[in-house]
Amino acid sequence: MNTIIQNILVFAALGFALLFLIRKFIWSPxxxxxxxxxxxxxxxxx
Amino acid sequence: xxxxINVALIGNPNTGKTSVFNAxxxxxxxxxxxxxxxxxxxxxxxxxxxxxKAHIIxxxxxxxxxxxxxxxxxxxxxxxxxxxxxxxxxxxxxSDVENLKRNLLxxxxxxxxEIPTILAINMSDRMAYKGIxxxxxxxxxxxxxxxxxxxxxxxxxxxxxxxxxxxxxxLSVKPCLQASEIEPTYFNDLxxxxxxQLLYKLWLVITQDVNFGKTDRQTFEAVEDFKxxxxxxxxxxxxKETIKRYQFINETLKAGQTIxxxxxxxxxxxxxxxxxxxxxxxxxxxxxxxxxxQAIYDWSSVPMDFIDSSFASLSExxxxxxxxxxxxxxxAEGIISGLGGIVIFIPQIAFLFLFxxxxxxxxxxxxxxxxxxxxxxxxxxxxxxxxxxxxxxACAIPAIMAARNIESWKERLITILVTPFTTCSARLPVYLIxxxxxxxxxRILGLSYQALTxxxxxxxxxxAAVGSAWILNKVLxxxxxSFFVVEMPNYKMPLVKNVALTVLExxxxxxxxxxxxxxxxxxxxxFLASYGPGEDFNNAENIVSEQVASENLTEDELHQRxxxxxxxxxxxxxxxxxIEPAIRPLGYDWKIGIAIVSSFAAREVFVGTxxxxxxxxxxxxxxxKNRMAGEVNPILGGPLFNFASGISLLLFxxxxxxxxxxxxxxxxxxxxxxxxxxxxxxxxxxxYIVALVAFQVLK
Numbered sequence: 221m222n223t224i225i226q227n228i229l230v231f232a233a234l235g236f237a238l239l240f241l242i243r244k245f246i247w248s249p250x251x252x253x254x255x256x257x258x259x260x261x262x263x264x265x266x
Numbered sequence: 267x268x269x270x271i272n273v274a275l276i277g278n279p280n281t282g283k284t285s286v287f288n289a290x291x292x293x294x295x296x297x298x299x300x301x302x303x304x305x306x307x308x309x310x311x312x313x314x315x316x317x318x319k320a321h322i323i324x325x326x327x328x329x330x331x332x333x334x335x336x337x338x339x340x341x342x343x344x345x346x347x348x349x350x351x352x353x354x355x356x357x358x359x360x361s362d363v364e365n366l367k368r369n370l371l372x373x374x375x376x377x378x379x380e381i382p383t384i385l386a387i388n389m390s391d392r393m394a395y396k397g398i399x400x401x402x403x404x405x406x407x408x409x410x411x412x413x414x415x416x417x418x419x420x421x422x423x424x425x426x427x428x429x430x431x432x433x434x435x436x437l438s439v440k441p442c443l444q445a446s447e448i449e450p451t452y453f454n455d456l457x458x459x460x461x462x463q464l465l466y467k468l469w470l471v472i473t474q475d476v477n478f479g480k481t482d483r484q485t486f487e488a489v490e491d492f493k494x495x496x497x498x499x500x501x502x503x504x505x506k507e508t509i510k511r512y513q514f515i516n517e518t519l520k521a522g523q524t525i526x527x528x529x530x531x532x533x534x535x536x537x538x539x540x541x542x543x544x545x546x547x548x549x550x551x552x553x554x555x556x557x558x559x560q561a562i563y564d565w566s567s568v569p570m571d572f573i574d575s576s577f578a579s580l581s582e583x584x585x586x587x588x589x590x591x592x593x594x595x596x597x598a599e600g601i602i603s604g605l606g607g608i609v610i611f612i613p614q615i616a617f618l619f620l621f622x623x624x625x626x627x628x629x630x631x632x633x634x635x636x637x638x639x640x641x642x643x644x645x646x647x648x649x650x651x652x653x654x655x656x657x658x659x660a661c662a663i664p665a666i667m668a669a670r671n672i673e674s675w676k677e678r679l680i681t682i683l684v685t686p687f688t689t690c691s692a693r694l695p696v697y698l699i700x701x702x703x704x705x706x707x708x709r710i711l712g713l714s715y716q717a718l719t720x721x722x723x724x725x726x727x728x729x730a731a732v733g734s735a736w737i738l739n740k741v742l743x744x745x746x747x748s749f750f751v752v753e754m755p756n757y758k759m760p761l762v763k764n765v766a767l768t769v770l771e772x773x774x775x776x777x778x779x780x781x782x783x784x785x786x787x788x789x790x791x792x793f794l795a796s797y798g799p800g801e802d803f804n805n806a807e808n809i810v811s812e813q814v815a816s817e818n819l820t821e822d823e824l825h826q827r828x829x830x831x832x833x834x835x836x837x838x839x840x841x842x843x844x845i846e847p848a849i850r851p852l853g854y855d856w857k858i859g860i861a862i863v864s865s866f867a868a869r870e871v872f873v874g875t876x877x878x879x880x881x882x883x884x885x886x887x888x889x890x891k892n893r894m895a896g897e898v899n900p901i902l903g904g905p906l907f908n909f910a911s912g913i914s915l916l917l918f919x920x921x922x923x924x925x926x927x928x929x930x931x932x933x934x935x936x937x938x939x940x941x942x943x944x945x946x947x948x949x950x951x952x953x954y955i956v957a958l959v960a961f962q963v964l965k
Contacts, residue, residue: 226591230793233596237789244783245926 271320272352273312273431276341276376277360278369279327282388284308285418286360287324290428309352314432323352329368331375331470332504342474345379346467356382356434358427363389363398366523370409370515371508374442377410378466382437384412384430391417396535397526405522410438441466443514448506452495473500534757538633547637554630558621559721560713566613573613574891577606596792600878604788607874608781611695616773618691622659623768627760631656645732646739648672651681655731658688659724660772662928666935676744680735682935683945686928687731687921689724691776692869696919697723699873703895704912719916726920784874787864791838791878798836806832838879852918852954853911853961855900862918869924902965910964914957922953 275290277283291310308324328338331345344350345357357376361369366387376383385405393399402413412430416423430437446453446465456468471485472494495503540546581602588594625631638652650672657665665685672678689697697720705716802809810828819827833839841863842856849859857879865872880893897906907915923929923946932942 222589223591226589226593229593230596233593233789234793237786240782240786241790244786 270311271314271318271431271434272355273320273322274344274352274354274357275322275324275360276357276372277327278329278362278365278372281327281360281362281365281369282418283327283360284324286358286386286388286416286424286427287322289418289421289424290320290322312428312431314428316432318432320431321352323354328372330372330508332474332508342470345376345381346470354381356384356431356437358384358386358431360386360388363387363393363400364396367512367515367519370519371511373409373411374511374514375466378441378445380439380441380464380466382434382439384414384427384434384437385409386414386416386423386427388416388418390415390423391420399524399526401522401524405518408518408522409442410440412437443511445469445507445510448510449503452503455493473504537757541630541633542637544640547633551634551637554625555721555724556713556717558618559724560717561621562614562617563714563717563720565617569613570610573610574606577602577609581606592796595796596789599796600788600792601785603877604784604791604874605781607877608695608777608784608870611698611870611873612773612777614698615691615694615776616769618694619660619769619772620765622656623765624760626768627758627764629757641732645736646677646680647684647732647735648674648677648681651677651735654681654685655688655728658685658690658731660691661775662686662688662690662925663931666928666931669935676739676742679744679936679941680738680742682932683738683941684731684735686923686925686945686949687727687734689727689920690869690925691772692925693723693727693919695870695873696865697916699891699894700907700912700915702891703907704909723916723920726917730921783868784871787871788874788878791860791864791875794838794841795833795836795879798832798839800835802835803832806835833879850901851961852957853899853908853914853965855897855906857897858906858915862924866924866926868927869919872919910961913964914961917960918953918957920953921949921956923949 273290275283275287287308287310290312310322310324312320312322314320323344325341325344326338328341331338331342344352345354347353359369359373359376361373373383373385387400400415402415406413414423414427414430416427418424453465453469456472457465460468494500541550581598584598584602585594588597622631625634634656635650635652639648642648642651651669654665654669662685665688666682669678669681669685672681701716701719705719708715710718797803806828810824810831814824814827834843838860839856842860845859845863846856849856849862854862857876860879861872861875864875876894880897894907895905898904899906899908899911929942929946932945933939936942
């Protein structure tokens with residue numbers, strides 16, 4: 221039981237680490253602003 | 267009763283304009299706002315000789331009539347609108363005797379508006395200290411004005427200024443120079459299209475968002491006889507105008523102002539004379555650098571040893587306390603070891619930024635910029651390139667962005683391309699651990715060999731930057747003009763709060779920025795080193811037991827052999843062996859090869875990677891340094907990290923382009939992949955060749 225939980229934790233940690241590195245260096249989805257235009261949010265309309 | 271004289275006080279910020287206003291008006295003043303905006307409006311009444319009164323307005327500080335802020339717009343609009351009730355009968359331009367050249371730009375522009383103008387030169391009590399003498403008669407003639415030499419601190423010259431204001435009708439309204447000469451055809455067309463308007467007023471309306479009366483930008487577009495220019499062309503003309511004005515100011519001050527540095531009594535000038543001296547300036551700078559590197563080593567050794575042993579103990583404690591298993595091993599051998607590899611360098615990085623911050627806060631860094639301009643020019647760089655090169659000691663990314671204020675594209679591009687050579691804080695952990703392993707601890711003239719090596723590496727980085735700049739200057743065929751302006755701040759005692767905040771901010775950015783990457787890479791590396799494909803890895807116990815059956819090994823020795831066999835046949839071992847032929851001539855084994863490849867993400871990952879690889883399978887409580895010192899070269903025998911391989915590694919990291927984020931920022935700043943790819947190929951090839959030669963010569 222202990223071995224299974226430890227292995228699950230290892231693979232979960234590995235998954236998070238890989239996801240973080242991929243998003244940091246290879247591909248990060250572009251965030252689309254959901255805010256309404258109004259503040260100086262770089263939307264280019266000011 | 268005679269009419270009140272409207273007086274506008276105008277000047278650059280920090281010229282003592284408000285002190286002049288206070289001296290003229292005393293308590294007869296009020297503060298309000300300009301209609302519709304939040305810009306402060308200060309006005310007051312001044313009693314002049316012969317019963318005359320003046321209404322004085324203290325206008326917001328502005329460097330020129332090329333408005334870039336709301337405050338500056340207020341000044342221009344008032345000076346353009348003759349119908350405004352506050353339109354001045356006379357303008358008093360307040361200038362600071364120490365910055366006359368810069369202050370006169372605004373003066374010459376106001377003269378072009380044909381407003382009677384007085385030049386009030388403030389802080390005249392500083393002239394003797396600064397070794398400044400002025401030929402007032404000459405300046406009055408050239409500038410077509412009257413000059414009042416005043417000191418609001420000593421309360422001198424105010425009566426003379428009041429006298430000049432009273433007699434403002436005697437002042438000349440002729441401009442000092444003909445700005446329209448920058449493009450005569452364009453200005454002639456403008457004059458023909460609007461014969462009843464003042465030329466310079468029209469020019470100000472065309473070039474910026476201001477109006478006078480009913481005349482604004484749209485007015486020009488509606489006139490058929492006159493064709494206005496594009497925004498880019500107008501900007502170019504504005505620059506030509508500024509250059510023409512400065513040429514006139516330079517010529518006027520050359521004859522009308524003398525600055526005798528030898529007679530200067532001011533402490534700042536005395537210090538500047540030494541600190542920016544063409545010989546002593548460099549000697550002092552080199553001495554300061556030496557002191558900094560010595561202090562980094564001497565002061566950080568105790569906290570570093572403490573952090574190193576704490577992480578080793580923590581790793582051991584985790585193994586002893588948590589239940590046995592893969593995740594416990596990941597924590598103890600992967601995460602804690604990897605993080606220990608970065609936290610250990612906090613003291614040295616904090617001390618480095620402490621010194622840099624003190625140098626900046628005290629005003630000395632600007633002198634270094636000035637001093638280095640002389641050197642930089644010979645290598646095709648500008649004095650402004652020093653700022654990115656010095657900022658590069660923290661991180662190349664903000665340093666490359668700091669190159670934006672270099673006007674010349676060629677100089678800016680060269681600065682962007684060479685800045686990654688300067689020793690950034692990410693290189694520091696690599697340098698520190700390798701130096702500790704391969705450079706002896708002896709001293710010469712009180713300076714340790716290790717501190718001198720670190721300083722040498724910083725100089726090599728700087729030398730590589732300026733050397734490659736020289737080559738690029740010869741190779742790149744880009745034509746552009748350049749000029750260098752730096753304002754020297756006064757010397758001051760650094761504020762403890764500012765210094766502390768800088769150190770905290772920079773150290774935090776280093777630890778948390780790199781820390782997250784190192785944590786993720788440590789997890790991946792631990793996994794790759796702890797798992798592997800095939801029989802060689804899965805049956806390691808049986809294979810090794812059979813191999814050593816005839817040898818009489820202790821249980822510990824057998825365990826060590828099994829772990830070593832597993833590591834060699836793990837995923838990371840297989841990858842490391844695949845790249846080993848390429849790095850063996852440099853004196854590195856496959857483990858160093860893996861560390862070099864993983865540190866392509868960020869250089870500081872190198873130490874964390876080695877700490878993780880060397881920890882896998884190790885049961886002993888050992889520090890990173892001891893683990894690395896204990897590694898044996900599998901081919902040549904003896905320590906893996908010896909003088910030859912150590913120097914080779916140091917030089918490899920000094921020159922290699924091991925930073926993905928830097929490449930990304932170079933792409934963004936140059937708007938093409940051409941330059942970052944060239945940078946990567948050239949720097950990495952050069953690093954490989956230098957490291958190869960160093961190892962082959964020294965081995």
